[in-house]
Amino acid sequence: MKRTLMLALSAIFTVSSFFANAAWQDTLDEAKGQTVYFNAWGGADNINAYIQWAAKRIKDEYKVTLKHVKLTDTSDAVSRVLAEKAANKHNKGSVDLIWINGENFRAMKDNDLLFGPFSQELPNYSQFVDENARQSLTQDFGTQVDGMESPWGMAQIVFLYDTATLNNPPKSMQQLLKYAKENPGRITYPEPPQYLGVTFLKQALYETSVHKQELSKPVDTVDFDAITAPLWAYLDELHQVAWRKGQNFPSSAEGMMRLLDDQEIDIAINFDVSGASVQIDQGNLPDTVRTYVFENGTIGNTHFLAIPYNSGVKAGAQIVANFLLSPEAQIYKQTPTVWGDLSVLSYKKLSAEDQKKFDNLPRGIATLSIEELGDTLPEPHSSWVEALEKEWRKRYAQ
16 A cells, blocks of 8 residues: 555656646747846946846856846836836836845735746746745745745845954944944944845844844834834944944945945945955955854845736746756855855755855855854844834934
């Protein structure tokens, strides 16, 4: 009986695989000749170069043309899709694929602006992604993914300092405040609503609040004022001794690294764990700069690719998403001097050959290993972003 059951299950799996392969072949055939307009942040030269590399590979292998539409803010693309829906433009929309996560994903999902579910049907997803490995693969800032976006990479807050001028950098928010008071004008952070600036607020909120469990809930279901009161008290103190007395703030991670290079500040912040190594390799930072994390962990998340409901080239968009999940693309992307973005693939699911390629990646002199990154703090529910931005601007915007 056991043998009969095993044979039956094997037959079912074989039939399922046949239909899955046939369906994917249909997608491959339909995608040939399509042009996919990929709306993605365009603020980093190395990331732009990576997308161009991927575009060439996709064109050569799948006969799909990938066009990078460079965004300064992902919400611009979300607003465009929403406007097209309001205008009843339900076919051949201007956005075919979007680099997304957090509140932008929630907004698209809540407004039925997404195609899917599709991610679990991608061959590279089913073969190489382990949904149980990390909560952020299935919950995007507290919003269930439900197959409506495909994971692309992982990021975590890291801090940069120059070992030539600083021996013992602060390793918590309270230590950072103490350091700022002892060294006025040497600490700052990007201005919200820039995503890294908002993440700095969330990191500070985690470390100052006694209501951490409430951060996973929608912000309108908790006492926002009571929970965030310690955060604003912290920032009030920090701004008094911050760079330019908290009257001006850098606009980006790149801006912070320039200030670090110019020795105007002592600590920079980045969401790219290999960002310092890339900048050192490009000659934009001295080779004495190193990366570190806070002792009790830092916020991390997964970023994704989504397909708008009104894309006219959904097959091509799926081909792109699947290629970007391939071991080839993920290994190249995790190369520190290319991008250094952490892979979303399960190491255990890779072939021995691909495992070796990951093992042999140069880490870069300022790139932390997975072990050195320590604990990853979960993102608060995505609804906290707008609330924190609004209150910050009310209190501190000039």
